[in-house]
Amino acid sequence: MxxxxxxxxxxxxxxxxxxxxxxxxxxxxxxxxxxxxxxxxxxxxxxxxxxxxxxxxxGFIDVHAHDDAAILGGSMDFKLLQGVTTDIVGNCGAGVAPMGDRLMPGAELVLGSGVAPTWSSFGEYMEEIDRSSLALNVGCLVPHGAVRFRRMGMDARAPTDGEMSEMRADVAEGMEAGALGLSTGLIYPPGTFAKTREIIELARVAAAAGGIYASHIRNEADGLLDAVAEAIAIGGGAGLPVHISHHKASGQPNWGKTKESIELIETRRDQGIDITFDAYPYVAASTVLSAMARRPEAADPDSVLVASVREKHEYEGKTIAQIAEMLDLPPADAVRRVLSEEPQAIAVFFVMDEADVRRVLGHRLCMIGSDGIPSATGKPHPRLYGTFARVLGTYCRTERLFPLEEALRKMTSLPAKRFGLSDRGAIxxxxxxxxxxxxxxxxxxxxxxxxxxxxxxxxxxxxxxxxxxxxxxxxxxxxxxxxxxxx
Ligand SMILES: [Zn+2]
Structure with a gap:
């Protein structure tokens, strides 16, 4: 042989x-x-x-995965069969490490069930990944939300000096173990409780180790431009590259704002700040129902689809309007009912405009991230299974948004360079x-x-x-x- x-x-x-x-x-x-x-x-x-x-x-690099638990021994068929050979986990400030006595809220459902953590620090989690039989390659971001929850619980306040230095140490430990950078999720508790200054301080630790800052920014709707500016200010303040996750303009009144957000990004790049972003090729977003149910841009009961729940599977695949009819309740009460029965319900939100999706996806700084949530049950957003093939089939071949070599660059060398994976992303x-x-x-x-x-x-x-x-x-x-x- x-x-x-x-x-x-x-x-x-x-x-x-x-x-x-x-x-x-x-x-x-x-x-x-x-x-x-x-x-x-x-x-x-x-x-x-x-x-x-x-x-x-x-092989394709999924820069925005939530497979933090699914990778540990999982077959990862949903990623491999779309050509993904590297997953980057720890996104949106959410993750399974570091942890104290318990996982950060939401981690069990968002990150897959059946996790039995054997780790406490981020480096220990990475060692567990290293020991696991992995179906694909895995790179990790240190999630700010998990760090903050470990040290401060769900306290909606600034950290004390002591807590700040504990959080710095957590980030440093993860970076020393080989993490690729720091991530935040500034719409989700506890990340949302952090002020810009706290994040700059922690991002400095990632910067010192050569990492990047990846963010689910504080607002993707009416406050989009301020939120992009905050992400850029964090990169400037901490001195590291900024990566904006799943860049979008959410809610009809905000459609078209990606024109201005991209202009802002280009202007600041010309001034020397290194900024990139990623996107998934769909007009619908997906996250926990609780995160957006109270947001006006997602208020239309026909535009919100319940995707995954734990027990009341009759809700899955139905819009809030349909559930309201089923329960004979006004839509707002129906949302409250669903959340009282299924606090961790995941939903799909039709909140984007095709023109924004095309503008973002087609930009030379945009890479591809599925943002797929590997839920155990129900009808997850199809991006979990389809993202990379959809970019190549729909947006490249059918719509001719970019040539094939450019579509592939967005999935391979661009992310490899961005996330510091020097031997990947190229033939x-x-x-x-x-x-x-x-x-x-x-x-x-x-x-x-x-x-x-x-x-x-x-x-x-x-x-x-x-x-x-x-x-x-x-x-x-x-x-x-x-x-x-x-x-
Ligand atoms: Zn996110």
């Missing part, structure tokens, strides 16, 4: 190297989990994949062998709001660290993922 020059040889496809360069015909040779040859290859492989008519790209000699082989003519998302648990079409092979994790469209037993530390 090992007489051959390559463990795996991919022949006859069109290689997109991830940098944004157009595709070119080439073979790819892999040995020991690394790409060792790209071009016209003579040698033989222990296995050869015929990629005739297919595109060959670096080239010496790079880790994370690869997707897909048909550019047929790739498409199949998941819908009604039937979200559907894997995309058109993805034939997914290679993780040189091992075939998806073979002719089917997931294998391979568990070749690795914990990725900041490089």
């Amino acid at each position: 090992s007489e051959n020059a390559y463990d795996l040889l991919i022949r006859g496809g069109t290689v997109y190297d991830g940098t944004g360069s157009p595709g070119a015909p080439a073979d790819v040779g892999i040995r020991d989990g690394v790409i060792v040859a790209v071009g016209d290859i003579d040698g033989a492989g222990n296995r050869t994949i015929d990629a005739g008519g297919m595109s060959i790209a670096p 080239g000699e010496g790079k880790a062998a994370d690869i997707v082989v897909f048909d550019p003519e047929t790739i498409e998302d199949v998941a819908t709001y009604e039937e979200p648990r559907k894997h995309p079409a058109g993805i034939q092979y997914v290679i993780v660290n040189g091992q075939v994790a998806v073979d002719e469209g089917r997931q294998t037993e391979a568990r070749a993922g690795e914990l990725l530390r900041r490089s």
Whole structure:
């Protein structure tokens, strides 16, 4: 077996190297989990994949995942089968570590059930990831909400000096263990209780270790521009790159505001502050029902769909208007009833305008993040299964929002560079062998709001660290993922 020059040889496809360069015909040779040859290859492989008519790209990087618990031993079919080979977790300030006696509120449902934490510090959580049999690669952000909950509980006040230095130490410990940066979720308690100054202080700790600041900003609706300005001020104050998560303008009165928010970002970039953002390719958002039920931009009972609950499954897949009719209550009372029975209910909110989604997605600074919530039950937002295929099928091939090489750059080299993953996100000699082989003519998302648990079409092979994790469209037993530390 090992007489051959390559463990795996991919022949006859069109290689997109991830940098944004157009595709070119080439073979790819892999040995020991690394790409060792790209071009016209003579040698033989222990296995050869015929990629005739297919595109060959670096494995996709999901910069906005909430799979913090799902990755621990999970098959991760919903990500692998859309071509994702690296997940970045710890987003929106939410996560399962660090923790004291209990998880931060909401973590159990948002981050998947059946978690039995064996860790307390963030570094210990990362060690647990490292020991786990991972279906894909994982990078981590230290979530501010978890840090704050550990040290201050749900107190809506500024930290004392002592609490501040404990929180700094938590962030430093995570960064030393190899986290990629600090994340915040400034609409969710307890993150929302933090003033800008507190976040700058903690972001300085991430900055000292070479990390980035990723934020679910304080307001994505009427206060969008102020919230973007706050994120930029945190980057400027702490001296680190800023990444705005799932950039959007939420609620009809705010539609069109991404024009101004992007102008603001471009202006501040020209002044030397390093800012990027990500988006998912849908006009509907999704989060806990409690987070947005009280927000005016999500008040239309026809625009809010209950996605996942624990027990009252009859609510799942129904709008608030439909539930109100079912319960014979006014919509506001129906929301209160659902929340009293299902405090952790997750909902889908149709709050965005297609023009904003296209403007954000199409921008050169935008990478792709699914924001998928791997809930155990119900009808999760279809982005969990469909994001990457939807960008390639709908927005690239059908709508021609960008050429294929640019769509792929947004999923590969752009995020790899941003999150400090130097051996990922590109096809080239010496790079880790994370690869997707897909048909550019047929790739498409199949998941819908009604039937979200559907894997995309058109993805034939997914290679993780040189091992075939998806073979002719089917997931294998391979568990070749690795914990990725900041490089
Ligand atoms: Zn978020």
